[in-house]
Amino acid sequence: MAWFLLLCAGLAEIFFALSLKYNQSFTRLWPSLMTIVFGAASFYLLMLSIRTLPLGTAYAVWTGIGAVGVAVIGIVLFKESAEILRLCSIVLVVVGLVGLKLTHIE
Template sequence: MAWLILFSAGLIEIVFAVSLKYNQGLTKLWPSLVTMVSALGSFYLLMLAIKTLPLGTAYAVWTGMGAVGVAVLGIVLFKESTDWYRLLSITLVIFGIVGLKLTDTT
């Protein structure tokens, strides 16, 4: 159950980070509300997950999911670079997340 909570926290973290682009420095009401609610939700779920999972593993997976999700959405939504080095780097982060999950003993 902790891994499902952590996965949910990671997804909400992606919403949080992408909403930063849309809220324009907290000057737009709805995107700003999405930013604040998703930040609180993501942190809360992370807090629940680390009650069971090791802190280092949970935090690395949470930040890794956020980084990969935002990088992919940056490519899709904002036409950011898709050069081979960037895609390789994203892939390596994914391997790191999977590796942490596979080595977890909880």
């Protein structure tokens, strides 16, 4: 269950970061509310997951999910660079996340 909560926390982190793009320094109501809601949800779910997962593992996975998700969304939605070195770097982060999951013994 803790891993599922952590995955949800990471997904909320992606939406939190994405909403930052649209809230224009908290001058737009709905994107600003989304920023607050998703940010709070992300932290809350992370907090729940670290009740049973090691803090370092959970934090690394949480930030990794957010970083990879936002990087991929940036490439797809905002036409950010998709050069091979960038894509390989994203893959390396994913490999690290999988490694953290595989080495965790419950």
